[in-house]
Amino acid sequence: xxxxxxxxxxxxxxxxxxxxxxxxxxxxxxxxxxxxxxxxxxxxxxxxxxxxxxxxxxxxxxxxxxxxxxxxxxxxxxxxxxxxxxxxxxxxxxxxxxxxxxxxxxxxxxxxxxxxxxxxxxxxxxxxxxxxxxxxxxxxxxxxxxxxxxxxxxxxxxxxxxxxxxxxxxxxxxxxxxxxxxxxxxxxxx
Numbered sequence: 001x002x003x004x005x006x007x008x009x010x011x012x013x014x015x016x017x018x019x020x021x022x023x024x025x026x027x028x029x030x031x032x033x034x035x036x037x038x039x040x041x042x043x044x045x046x047x048x049x050x051x052x053x054x055x056x057x058x059x060x061x062x063x064x065x066x067x068x069x070x071x072x073x074x075x076x077x078x079x080x081x082x083x084x085x086x087x088x089x090x091x092x093x094x095x096x097x098x099x100x101x102x103x104x105x106x107x108x109x110x111x112x113x114x115x116x117x118x119x120x121x122x123x124x125x126x127x128x129x130x131x132x133x134x135x136x137x138x139x140x141x142x143x144x145x146x147x148x149x150x151x152x153x154x155x156x157x158x159x160x161x162x163x164x165x166x167x168x169x170x171x172x173x174x175x176x177x178x179x180x181x182x183x184x185x186x187x188x189x190x
Contacts, residue, residue, distance in 0.1 A: 071174075
């Protein structure tokens with residue numbers, strides 16, 4: 001939980017009283033590798049900070065090779081099926097652990113209480129929402145404007161460790177190409 005406190009303190013000043021209130025509402029959740037802890041049709045109950053591990057966001061298909069990966073979250077980042085969380089509607093995608101993962105999670109209802117009862121709750125929520133929005137917007141713009149080769153280079157520049165942490169088939173799906181096309185892109189660039 002110390003990493004979460006440091007992260008929040010890097011965004012804003014939080015009193016010890018507000019931190020104690022906020023942290024008292026957090027729930028520690030631990031998942032082994034390859035577990036979908038949010039599935040299509042479930043309502044996302046939490047927004048979570050990843051203390052340890054990594055998570056893939058994807059649209060499942062009957063054939064695994066046709067799944068569409070559209071996001072990754074790592075240690076020190078927030079993760080959620082955020083649209084489902086905000087609207088309290090069923091998720092249209094899965095969140096799956098890619099390694100043993102530890103999350104510090106706050107429920108939708110408890111977060112509303114933090115917003116009401118702390119001096120920094122709304123500001124903290126806004127910063128987290130803005131960060132999630134900017135990541136989503138950057139990816140959408142890249143898919144619309146960049147070639148597959150440029151998307152690969154963008155991922156390599158923005159998240160060089162991704163290639164060590166995530167199977168290439170998921171990276172291929174993330175940039176919108178087949179694993180074979182990704183191999184060809186990697187050969188051209190090397």
